[in-house]
Amino acid sequence: MLARVAEQLFWAARYLERCENTARLLLAVGDALRDAPPGATVDWGALVAVIGLEEVFAASHRERQEEAVVRFLVAETDNPSALVRAVAQARENARTVRDVLASEVWTRINRLYHLVREGAESAQRDAGARSQWLSEVIERLDAIQGGMANGTMHDAAYVFWRLGVVVERGDMTTRALDLNAAVEPQGDPLAVAALRSRLWVATLRALSALEAYRRHVGVEVDGKAVCAFLLGERRFPRAEAFLVEEALELVSSLPRSEPVVGTVQQWRRVVERIREGLPDSPAEMHTLLDRLQVRVAAVSDAIGTRFFGGGWG
Amino acid sequence: MEYESLWYDYSTTVGYDEMVDPTAGFRPHAERILGRLSSWSPQRWETAVATLRSEIIATGVTFTVYGEGESLDRAWPLDLTPRTMALSEWERIERGLKQRLMALNLLLNDLYHEQRIVRAGAIPGELIATSRHFLKACVGAKPPRGVWAHVLGADLVRDRDGTIYVLEDNLRVPSGVSYMLENRQLMKRLFPDLFAAGEILPNDDYPQRLFATLAALAPHTAGERPVVAVLTPGVYNSAYFEHAYLAQQMGAFLVEGRDCFVGEDDGVYMKTVAGPRRIDVLYRRVDDVFLDPEVFRADSLLGIRGLIRAWRRGKVAIANAPGTGVVDDKVVYAFVPQAIRYYLGEEPILPNVPSWLCFYPDQRNYVLAHLPELVVKPANESGGKGMVIGPRASRAELAEVAARIEADPRSYMAQPTLALSTAPVYEEGRFVPRHVDLRPFVLQGEDLYVTPGGLTRVALAAGSLVVNSSQGGGSKDTWVVVDR
Structure with a gap:
């Protein structure tokens, strides 16, 4: 496997996963915010903050209303993570390595690219069209992952692709858990409490974890329990504990991977400590999520240095 | 109907x-x-x-x-x-094309060695010496079996009377074969009812044939599958789709110059996630002069430094070999029928389009006097660049091309304007x-x-x-x- 090709696959997968995360967040959180109980005021800008794009957004926007935020996340050219741009980037990465991608996977990425481009405009204008479009985008993304999982060799190319997915997802799960802290609902205490609970539901929905949570944890959606589930549940594919195990397995299967295995172990140690107990204060929780994000970023960097970097003599 | x-x-x-x-x-x-x-x-x-x-x-x-x-x-x-x-009709064309490529390879090998054909007076030595694509760095090189061009893309046209002519030979980086394959795939998939069994010849085994041709060039293959790589200029090249397509269909690596390096043993290596890996055969889709900044264009970012050294030492095979561009020269093209007669002792099965070479004073005078009815072509451009179609050109364009011919007659040739068949x-x-x-x-x-x-x-x-x-x-x- 060429180093350059491995890098392109890793990033194609990261960009696609980023699209899926953005689409899911926009769908779930959008519903919750639009449906805020009377007496509570909401900040759509929180959506941008959760994804970690607050600075990029603030540089060109003073408005933090629905319209501006949606445009920013869907189509804004200044935002490299906007759906339209992320899909285009993923397609470009895929195009440069199309010799190692299964043709049907390439075709699906290509179709997704056209769907996103063609639907972006009406999705900004009309919330109904947006829901439908986002659901279709998510479906197509799942079809791409399905094509990779079921229609290609699970060789080094697949390992780098999966690592892209796992790293991006590991990052996003911690961010989605920060949603309540980011929104900071104001106003009537009862309405605020109701909205907070809705936002926890939105976090679960954004990670397609609502039903799994209800079945395995309980009907009551409680912040701390949601965090415990999405960080520590080894059987749920978007939970940190699941992702870190997959990352370890993937990395271990690669040649010369010892230094990267070390950084994944560090990520895993943080997750293990979380499984033993979570802090009560929201501030401590926020710090913990930050630490996880740092660990995930370190894994991504280590992969880059070790496999894409050089040292060829 | x-x-x-x-x-x-x-x-x-x-x-x-x-x-x-x-x-x-x-x-x-x-x-x-x-x-x-x-x-x-x-x-x-x-x-x-x-x-x-x-x-x-x-x-x-x-x-x-x-x-x-x-x-x-x-x-x-x-x-x-x-x-x-x-x-x-096709069977005759097929024989003509085989005859032509065989002669082209004999010509290339001769031009880079003794130049017997020049000494025999069948091609003027001055034309070869002044051809932009005759590469001194290739003189004396010995590619496997003396074959320099493994892939030829020949442009055929049919004139008013039904005669098929060879209009051009493309030997450096002939492109288009992936579209030929995709066209058939698309047609079969979308319109199966247009096809009837046994009616037309299938064309889908080209990737296997190409791979076999390339694999046979590998310098050392002790029963192992040789490492074949397609060398592409990258995703911004107009034929990138084809490079990726052929690599995928052949199960070969698709590499860019920056993925490769020449090691201390003069072997060519690519940078993989598991460390360097030796390449046996490069199917290069990068033009001659960009192949190796050490020998040709020093500013080339597309090539591999030291590649020509590695090739001359037999450490890697390159298809088509560097230096094949000399017969893409449209003035040298005019001598291919001579080459067929000289090397094979046969008459060409497929004729060339009649050509006037501005290199010769009498032919130049004819061209200058008949510009409005001729097609004038520069010797070393591709994709129709710099070509002037007399009957469609303005007076100013004709005057301009006349001046260019006078200034550098070696670099121009002319042909009658063919009617090109229709479908x-x-x-x-x-x-x-x-x-x-x-x-x-x-x-x-x-x-x-x-x-x-x-x-x-x-x-x-x-x-x-x-x-x-x-x-x-x-x-x-x-x-x-x-x-x-």
Whole structure:
């Protein structure tokens, strides 16, 4: 496997996963915010903050209303993570390595690219069209992952692709858990409490974890329990504990991977400590999520240095 | 015919028509397909054309056009009506192409060694010495079996009287074969009812043939599968789709210059996630002068430093070998019939288009006196660049090309303006004749192979003779029809 090709696959997968995360967040959180109980005021800008794009957004926007935020996340050219741009980037990465991608996977990425481009405009204008479009985008993304999982060799190319997915997802799960802290609902205490609970539901929905949570944890959606589930549940594919195990397995299967295995172990140690107990204060929780994000970023960097970097003599 | 009106004003008077005989209707090899397509209703045509286009967009069969801002790749233009050719005629063309590539390889090997053909007086030595693509760095090199060009893309055209001519040889980086393969795949997938078993020759084994040709060049292959890599200039090259396609179909690596390096042992290596890996054969789709910054253009970022050294020492095989561009020179082209006679002792089966070389004073004078009726071509440009079509040129353009010829006669040649044959294209409810050419692909390894048919390019604008896809040309699936 060429180093350059491995890098392109890793990033194609990261960009696609980023699209899926953005689409899911926009769908779930959008519903919750639009449906805020009377007496509570909401900040759509929180959506941008959760994804970690607050600075990029603030540089060109003073408005933090629905319209501006949606445009920013869907189509804004200044935002490299906007759906339209992320899909285009993923397609470009895929195009440069199309010799190692299964043709049907390439075709699906290509179709997704056209769907996103063609639907972006009406999705900004009309919330109904947006829901439908986002659901279709998510479906197509799942079809791409399905094509990779079921229609290609699970060789080094697949390992780098999966690592892209796992790293991006590991990052996003911690961010989605920060949603309540980011929104900071104001106003009537009862309405605020109701909205907070809705936002926890939105976090679960954004990670397609609502039903799994209800079945395995309980009907009551409680912040701390949601965090415990999405960080520590080894059987749920978007939970940190699941992702870190997959990352370890993937990395271990690669040649010369010892230094990267070390950084994944560090990520895993943080997750293990979380499984033993979570802090009560929201501030401590926020710090913990930050630490996880740092660990995930370190894994991504280590992969880059070790496999894409050089040292060829 | 249910919808005869499709043909009501089809005129074949512009030249030879590949599929319609002006006096007798459909030519025998075109009868079945044109009969089938003539029974389509206008609605069926509309759906079919739309289906074809959306499938091409979805599967991303593209080519790149420069200078269009962000839209890097464009959907490949495939015209729905296949172009047919009778097997009995094709067999003669096939023999002619094999003969030609064999002679081209003997010529190349001779030019880079003793130059016997020059000493025999069949080609002026001055022409070779002044050819821009004669590479001194290749003199004396010994590629396996003396074969320099493993892949030839020959441009064939048919004139008014039905004669097929070789218009050009493309030996450095001939492109288009992936579109030939994709055209057939798309047609079979979308319109299976147009095909009948045993009627046309299949063309889908080209990738295996190409791989076998390349693998046979590997310097050391003790029973192991040799490492074959396609060397591409990268994703911004107009033929990137083809490079990726061929690598994928052959199960070969697709590499760029920056992925490779020449090691201390002069072997060529690529940078993999598991460390360096040796390459045995490079199928290069990078032009000669960009191959190695150590020997040719020092500013090239596309090549591999030290590659020519590695190749000359036999550490890596390169297809086509560096230096093959000398016979792409359109002035050297004029001597290929001579080369066939000289090396093979045979008459050329496929004639060249008659050519006047401005290198010779008498021929130059003829060209200058007849510019309005001739096509003038620079010796070393590709893709129709710098070509002047006399009958379509303005006075100013003619004066300008005359001045260029006077200033550098060696670099220009001229040919009569051919009528280029036509084939039917469906357009707004009827068939119209459009000019076509044909590019078959020829392989020379342990033996010779010609793709059945090739890539038909078609000028989609009425009256246009320009078939290049970068200038509004389209393509057709090409059928060699069994006619006995």
